[in-house]
Amino acid sequence: MTATEEPVTEIAAFPEDRTCPYQPPSGFRAAAGRGPISQLELYDGRVVWGVTGHTEARRLLADPRLSTDRRNPAFPATTEVVGRIRNRLTPPLVGVDDPVHKVQRGRLIPSFTHRRINALRPRIHEIAGRVLDTMVEKGPPADLVTDFAQPLPSMVMCHLLGVPYEDHDHFEQRTTRMLSGENPAIAMGELREYLLALAGENRHKLNEGLFGDLVEAPEGEVSRADLVDLTIVILGAGFETTASMLSLGIFTLLDNPERLAELRADPSLWGAAGEELLRYTSITDGITRVATEDIEIGGVTIRKDDGIIFLTSVLNRNEDVREDPDVLDWHRPTRNHIAFGFGAHQCLGQNLARIIQEIALQQLFERLPDLRLATAVAEIPFRPGHAVQGMIKLPVTW
Ligand code: HEM
Structure with missing residues (x-):
């Protein structure tokens, strides 16, 4: 049966808001109870496949008959806004x-090797320390979203891309606007202009970074504008x-x-804790694809042009893959999650x-041993189901 032919008994909606920011929505859990691949209904009434079986998810995500091309009119739109702009998203x-993906990805792989990324550790330490200094000077209380969780990656990205120091404010303001959803297209256009100018003026050479790697490489199949x-x-x-x-x-x-408390007692657990938190919180909940051919899998036939959504939060809580998946446990092997x-x-x-x-969490909790929420849990706003899952505000004191 195809997604639209299967008799509709019960059907989960996608997206669905979480009721607890780190737990899968109840509709996704119910979908998992109906089998490894079941139906989901999108905002516009379209029925697509929701994948909740771990084995089926890995097979399908590695299958070249699934496409990520948003220009394909059959690519599922998960919100009304995405539906409106989908054909402009390229x-x-x-x-x-x-084969284009392989060429583009091949260009980037040397900049993301273990060795290159590990070499950034001391700089990330220093950046986390500076962000914390600023927050501690201002507070308490503080909003950990705007005072810590956003500025830290923004500064790491500046470093990774080799944005010259004097341009940090300009760059960070635009990345924050892109992140906050306030005119993201305008902010993105301004960033594009800025990076083209940076490459044109050869100022990126002032810093070593990923952007330098890219624009210095021979043009080959990928143009400067594409880079x-x-x-x-x-x-x-x-x-x-x-x-x-x-x-x-x-x-x-x-x-x-x-x-x-376990982490405070044994700081060697921070690496494992980071991995387990990635699995447990599954912040990118809903990886989307479209089928380009018919595929038989998990007792269903996915037809060409059917939409497919991978429900990461329940995939990462699968009892066939790990014991007690709803328990946060720093002592389990967690590498086979699908959070990435x-x-x-x-x-x-x-x-x-x-x-x-790892660095950010360890530094934060070591520097502020009395860190605690400044508001009742129920009053702390978190992001809706269609967005990357995270907190809108995180009021804390120490
Ligand atoms: C906790 C943080 C992160 C999570 C949970 C995450 C999650 C994901 C997921 C689920 C995908 C696959 C999307 C798909 O198959 O459609 C992805 C792709 C990607 N991520 Fe991340 N990501 C994170 C951080 C980062 C960072 C820090 C970078 C770069 C600096 C990055 C760069 C990318 C890129 C470039 C892709 C596209 C790869 C491709 O299409 O070949 N991500 N990420």
Whole structure:
């Protein structure tokens, strides 16, 4: 049966707001109870496939018959806004299939190796320390979203891209506007102009960074303008996710004080804790694709042009993959989660994200041993289901 042919008994909606910011929505859990692949209904009434089985998700995410090309009219729109602008969304890398994807990704891989990213550790330490100094001087209280979770990745991105120091304010203001959703297209256009000028004036040479790697490389199949667009995609993919990961990770720890106490007692657990928090919070909940051919899998037939959505939050709570998946546990092997996706488009920045998370959380909780929420949990706003999951505000005191 196809997504539209299967008799509708019960159907989960996508997206669905979480009721607790770090728990999967109840509709997604119900979908998982109906089998590894079941139906989901989008805002416009379209029925697509929701994947909740771990094995099926890995097979499908590695299958070249699934496409990420947003220009395909059959690519599912998950919100009304995305539906309106979908055909204008032609992001390189995240929105292209092989063979072009392989070429674009190949250009970036040398800048994201373990060795290159590990070499950033001392600088990330220093940046986290500076962000904390500013916050401590101002507070308490503080909003950890605007005072910590957003400025830290923004400063790391400036460093990674090699934005000269005197341009940091200009650059950070625009990345923050892109992140906050206030005229994101205008902010993105301004960033594009800025990066093209930076390359044109050769000022990027003042700093070593990913952007320098890209614009110095021989043009080959990818033009200079495309490389700037690739850089913007990296910013978009890396900034919002990292800021959300930090805000939601910190909230989860403050809301689970006994787990936080374990980390305070044994700081060697911070690396494992970062990984477990990625699995547990699954901030990118809903990886989207369209089928370009018929595919038989998990007892259903996915037809050409069917939409497919991977429900990461429940995929990462699958009992076939790990015991007690609803328990936060720093002592389990957690690497086989799907928080960074899987297959050809698996997160390119995952090593960087891991290092930022480990350093940021450890420094924050060591520097402020009495850090606690300044408002009742129920009053702290978090992001709606269609966005990357994270906190809108995180009022704290110490
Ligand atoms: C906790 C933080 C992060 C999470 C949860 C996350 C999650 C993801 C996921 C799920 C995908 C796959 C999307 C898909 O298959 O459609 C992805 C792709 C990607 N991520 Fe991340 N990401 C994070 C941080 C970063 C950072 C820090 C960077 C870069 C500095 C980055 C750069 C990218 C890029 C460039 C892609 C596209 C890769 C491709 O299409 O080949 N991400 N990310």
